[in-house]
Amino acid sequence: MKVLVVYCHPVPESFCAAVRDTVMGALSEAGHETRLLDLYAIGFDPVMGCDERRLYNDMCRDQHPMPDHAAHLAWAEGIVFVYPTWWYGLPAMLKGWLDRVWTPEITFEINKQSGVIKPLMTHIRALGVVTTCGAPRWWSYFVGHPGVRTLTRGMRALFARRCKTVFMAHYLMDVSTPETRQAFLSKVHARMKAF
Amino acid sequence: MRVLVLHAHPVAESYNGALHRLIVERLAARGHVVDDCDLYAEDFDPRLSREERIGYHEIGPNIEPVRDYVERLRAAEALVLSYPVWNFGYPAMLKGFFDRVFLPGVSFNIVNGKVRPCLHNITKVAAVTTYGGSSRRAFLVGDPPRKAINRVLRVIIKPAAPVHYLAHYDMNRSTDATRSTFMARVAKTMDGF
Numbered sequence: 007m008k009v010l011v012v013y014c015h016p017v018p019e020s021f022c023a024a025v026r027d028t029v030m031g032a033l034s035e036a037g038h039e040t041r042l043l044d045l046y047a048i049g050f051d052p053v054m055g056c057d058e059r060r061l062y063n064d065m066c067r068d069q070h071p072m073p074d075h076a077a078h079l080a081w082a083e084g085i086v087f088v089y090p091t092w093w094y095g096l097p098a099m100l101k102g103w104l105d106r107v108w109t110p111e112i113t114f115e116i117n118k119q120s121g122v123i124k125p126l127m128t129h130i131r132a133l134g135v136v137t138t139c140g141a142p143r144w145w146s147y148f149v150g151h152p153g154v155r156t157l158t159r160g161m162r163a164l165f166a167r168r169c170k171t172v173f174m175a176h177y178l179m180d181v182s183t184p185e186t187r188q189a190f191l192s193k194v195h196a197r198m199k200a201f
Numbered sequence: 202m203r204v205l206v207l208h209a210h211p212v213a214e215s216y217n218g219a220l221h222r223l224i225v226e227r228l229a230a231r232g233h234v235v236d237d238c239d240l241y242a243e244d245f246d247p248r249l250s251r252e253e254r255i256g257y258h259e260i261g262p263n264i265e266p267v268r269d270y271v272e273r274l275r276a277a278e279a280l281v282l283s284y285p286v287w288n289f290g291y292p293a294m295l296k297g298f299f300d301r302v303f304l305p306g307v308s309f310n311i312v313n314g315k316v317r318p319c320l321h322n323i324t325k326v327a328a329v330t331t332y333g334g335s336s337r338r339a340f341l342v343g344d345p346p347r348k349a350i351n352r353v354l355r356v357i358i359k360p361a362a363p364v365h366y367l368a369h370y371d372m373n374r375s376t377d378a379t380r381s382t383f384m385a386r387v388a389k390t391m392d393g394f
Contacts, residue, residue, distance in 0.1 A: 016251040052247060052293035056211040063373075093299040094353050095290055095345075098247035102293030121335060121374045141316070149352040152290065152345035159342040160289040181314035 007132065009038045009201070010082035014045045014089040014100040021179070021187060025136055026088045028191045032198035033086070043078060045099050052102020065109045075107040079127065084201065086134035087157055091175070094139075094146065095153035104161065113164050125164040132201055133162055134172045136194055143177045172197055202325075203234045204394070205277035209284040209295040211241050216372070216380060220329050220387060221283045227391035228281070236273055240294045245270075247297020260306035270302045279325040279394070280358070286332045286346045286368075289339070308357050318357035326350070326358060327365040327394065329387050336370040365390055 011029055015022035026042070033040050045052075054062075058071055070076045089100050096104075110116065115124040135157050139146055158171050174197060176182065176190040206225055210217035221239070228235050240247075256263050264271040284295050291299075305311060308320040328350045332339055339347070347366055355364045367390060369375065369383040 016249055016254045018251075020254075046248075046251075052297070053241075054211055054287075054292070056213075056241075059211045059215070092249070093296070093303065093349075095296060095299075095349065097249065098293040098297030098300050099249075101288070101290055101296045102247070104290075105287045105293060108288065116333075116373055118373070121371060123334070123338075150343050150345055150348035152349045152353070155343045155345045156289045160345075163342075178314070180311060 007083045009084040032195045084132035091139040127164040128166045130165040132170045204279045206281045208239045249300045282328045320357045321359045323358040332370045
């Protein structure tokens with residue numbers, strides 16, 4: 007499978023970088039073809055500008071503001087997101103990538119009368135979400151895991167009907183130990199190898 | 202009351218832009234002191250940088266990159282958020298405000314690994330937003346944006362402070378009638394704020 011790994015963390019030596027490397031390694035070991043998109047490294051601009059917003063609802067394929075990113079989406083059969091959960095959500099950088107890259111005619115089509123959304127990313131048959139959270143598990147679920155759900159329910163609705171979903175989180179990062187982090191990396195490795 | 206209005210929409214002549222103007226106008230007419238923070242107009246950078254992430258937990262120095270915004274947040278007694286829901290979340294512009302400005306020592310402290318909210322100067326919150334999709338679709342997804350206000354933001358402000366969540370769903374099929382009904386609802390809430 008062709009797997010696009012979307013990675014978002016500002017600090018190259020962070021634990022998230024180790025998670026990314028584990029994901030990339032496990033996917034390669036399993037024989038998948040991978041591409042890495044490191045949003046901070048490429049200096050992605052997450053801010054949707056005025057003209058782009060004006061055009062958005064009727065945006066055609068050839069008006070896409072970042073065709074190379076659109077090409078990554080067309081290429082992928084699986085997507086894995088690796089990021090830290092901040093304020094229970096996606097970092098602004100990653101949120102902006104979804105807002106700017108996942109445009110109409112590429113990822114979905116809206117029937118103007120019924121408002122029904124037709125998914126256009128049905129070539130994606132596996133979604134992975136690997137994140138770190140400062141909060142405990144029970145509290146994250148109580149607040150509804152807004153970031154994760156944006157991906158596993160909101161964006162996933164645009165994928166193949168039977169798209170497989172893998173979600174993993176290391177909770178309580180602020181009191182994590184080398185042991186909990188290592189255990190998490192091992193789990194990530196095992197589940198990504200079976201992606 | 203001193204009210205910080207946080208607005209995030211790139212197009213001034215949009216419906217969200219109209220809601221923003223209505224909010225500011227009504228609050229000012231009621232005698233509130235309005236600090237109107239239009240994040241696009243102020244060219245806010247929503248990206249938390251490497252240096253900011255490394256210094257994130259150093260209370261005091263951590264506010265330096267965004268000192269002006271921290272001071273405006275601390276001076277406020279109430280908060281009104283005006284933004285569109287995009288992809289079941291805040292626009293990056295507003296999400297970045299939380300990432301960069303709601304820092305340890307500003308909105309929360311960490312005591313023995315546990316978060317202790319401390320944005321107690323905020324005694325009232327209103328969120329005014331629009332969704333492209335229907336409320337049914339939002340409900341099926343778990344309505345993350347609503348929970349981000351009613352569960353996340355609610356617990357870091359003054360305990361038991363009132364929180365209003367005003368949303369116009371189904372913008373893709375909205376009409377003049379639905380939009381003006383919603384404007385009236387927003388106006389009423391702002392008048393009673």
